Structures are given as structure tokens and as C-alpha cells.
Amino acid sequence: MSYNPEIPRDRYNNYGDREWTRLEKDGHGELLYRVHLEILSRHIKANDKVLEIGAGSGRYTKDIVQFCKSLTVADISEHQIEFNKAKMKELSLFNYIESYHVLDILDMGVFPDSSFDCIVCIGGVINYLLDKEKDGVAEMLRILKPGGIMVVGAMSFIGASLYYLDGIRYEKDQFGIEATRWIFDTGVQDEEHYPVPSKHYVHMMRSNQMDDLFNQFPVKIIERSSAGLFTQAGDAALENARNDKDFWELIVEKEIQFTKLPGTLDCGMNIIYVVQKN
Numbered sequence: 284m285s286y287n288p289e290i291p292r293d294r295y296n297n298y299g300d301r302e303w304t305r306l307e308k309d310g311h312g313e314l315l316y317r318v319h320l321e322i323l324s325r326h327i328k329a330n331d332k333v334l335e336i337g338a339g340s341g342r343y344t345k346d347i348v349q350f351c352k353s354l355t356v357a358d359i360s361e362h363q364i365e366f367n368k369a370k371m372k373e374l375s376l377f378n379y380i381e382s383y384h385v386l387d388i389l390d391m392g393v394f395p396d397s398s399f400d401c402i403v404c405i406g407g408v409i410n411y412l413l414d415k416e417k418d419g420v421a422e423m424l425r426i427l428k429p430g431g432i433m434v435v436g437a438m439s440f441i442g443a444s445l446y447y448l449d450g451i452r453y454e455k456d457q458f459g460i461e462a463t464r465w466i467f468d469t470g471v472q473d474e475e476h477y478p479v480p481s482k483h484y485v486h487m488m489r490s491n492q493m494d495d496l497f498n499q500f501p502v503k504i505i506e507r508s509s510a511g512l513f514t515q516a517g518d519a520a521l522e523n524a525r526n527d528k529d530f531w532e533l534i535v536e537k538e539i540q541f542t543k544l545p546g547t548l549d550c551g552m553n554i555i556y557v558v559q560k561n
């Protein structure tokens with residue numbers, strides 16, 4: 284199946300405030316947030332001109348804007364951009380945002396070549412691109428300065444299959460064992476092979492696929508991380524942990540540490556790559 288921009292646009296135009304609440308409503312969201320934030324805080328420099336693409340409602344916008352000199356915010360969804368603006372106004376951060384753009388990552392012609400020191404693309408934009416993944420990376424690299432940094436986060440297939448195993452078994456009864464083999468082999472949930480009623484058509488990534496994607500470009504991979512590793516403990520264990528304050532702080536500390544180990548890279552719910560343009 285080829286990339287269809289209507290899929291992410293429709294989904295996120297009809298998302299209400301779920302994008303804003305998803306990173307704080309439960310332990311899983313908080314783990315994702317804390318891991319991403321720690322990575323962003325190390326790689327974004329005070330003098331950087333940054334683009335956040337696929338910014339959504341602004342959970343990270345509010346932090347990134349305080350790490351850098353200038354932040355440009357973009358998303359394919361008009362609703363998410365309007366929501367992001369409203370949140371930044373509420374937080375008195377709106378005036379610090381350079382500009383907002385409703386655009387597709389595949390067409391960022393409004394930005395000249397080598398415009399940014401850093402591009403943040405986290406939370407799964409590249410999962411929606413399917414056959415256009417390479418074009419998305421190429422477009423980001425075009426507008427990134429040489430030596431600039433790109434932080435790219437994606438939904439992880441292996442992590443998702445561990446967490447949602449029973450759901451996959453249920454879907455096997457709907458779509459058949461060959462479709463199940465397909466999703467395990469490729470991570471691609473699409474209309475032809477794995478037609479989920481939600482139409483959430485995505486390519487969930489494995490780390491070797493992320494490596495293959497970036498290895499086609501003149502870049503150096505400088506960091507790899509998972510995120511949402513302790514999510515695999517299950518919702519109940521995670522909520523019990525979160526209700527135990529000092530235990531939870533220790534778990535968050537260990538989540539940040541363990542997600543950097545090569546052996547855990549595919550086991551979290553997300554995979555994050557930090558890549559430097561040559």
C-alpha cells in the first residue's frame with residue numbers, strides 16, 4: 284500500500300485532546316515522555332534553530348522551545364496545530380515560537396535547504412509514510428544543516444507485538460495466519476495485508492529497518508534508544524509502580540538507563556534514533 288496523507292490527517296484532525304493527555308494520563312505515557320525529553324535535552328543546544336515536525340498538540344513543543352534559540356512547529360493536521368497554538372498561549376510560550384505550519388513532511392518546500400540545526404520528528408510520523416519513508420528522511424536532511432542533528436522516533440514493532448500479543452492472536456482469527464506472518468515479517472499494517480478496521484495503516488519499525496533506512500544517507504547514527512520499556516510489565520504493575528512515589532522515580536531512572544542498552548532497543552514501544560548529517 285502506498286502512503287496516503289489522508290490517513291494521518293483524518294486521524295489527528297479528529298483526535299480531540301488525546302494527543303495532549305496521552306503522555307501524562309498513565310505510566311506508559313510518562314515513560315515515553317521522560318525518555319524522549321532526556322534525549323532532547325542532551326542534543327538540543329541553546330543556540331539551535333529547531334524544527335519540530337509532527338509536533339501534535341505540543342507536549343514536547345513546550346519543552347523544546349525552552350531548550351533552543353528558535354523553534355518552528357509543523358504538522359499535517361490543522362487541528363493539532365490549532366491545539367498546539369492554544370496550549371502555547373495558555374502556557375505563555377506562544378510568542379517564543381518562530382512560526383507554525385500545516386504541512387506534510389514530504390513537502391517542506393517552505394523551508395530552504397540547510398535551514399535548521401536540529402529537526403525533531405518523534406511520536407511516529409515516519410510510521411505513516413510506508414513506501415515514502417526514504418523520501419521523508421531525504422526531505423528532513425535537505426533542510427538540515429551539515430553537522431545538524433535529527434531526532435527520529437517511531438513505533439516499535441517488536442515492542443508492540445510483546446505488549447499486544449493477545450490482540451494479534453485475536454486478529455489472526457479475523458485476517459488469517461498468513462496475514463499474521465506478514466505483520467511479523469514486515470511490521471506493515473496496511474489495507475492489502477492487514478486491514479484493521481481503524482484504518483491505522485502504519486509501518487511499525489524494527490531497529491534493523493531503522494538502520495537500513497538511515498544507512499542509505501550520508502549520516503552518522505549517534506544514538507539509539509528504546510522508550511516505553513517498563514511498559515512491558517503490564518498496565519496494572521505499571522500503575523502500582525507509579526502510585527509508589529520513590530519506587531516510580533527509580534523505575535523512571537532505570538527506564539532512561541536501560542533503554543540505551545543495545546539488548547533492549549527493540550523491546551520498548553518506541554525506537555528513537557539520533558542522527559547527524561555529514
Ligand SMILES: C[S@@+](CC[C@H](N)C(=O)[O-])C[C@H]1O[C@@H](n2cnc3c(N)ncnc32)[C@H](O)[C@@H]1O
Nearest residue numbers: 291295337338339358359360363387388405406
Ligand atoms: C502520535 S502524534 C505525535 C505528536 C508528538 N510529536 C508527540 O510525540 O507527542 C503524530 C503526529 O504526527 C503528525 N503527522 C503524521 N503524519 C505526518 C506527516 N506526513 N507530516 C507531518 N505531520 C504528520 C500527526 O498529525 C500527529 O500530530
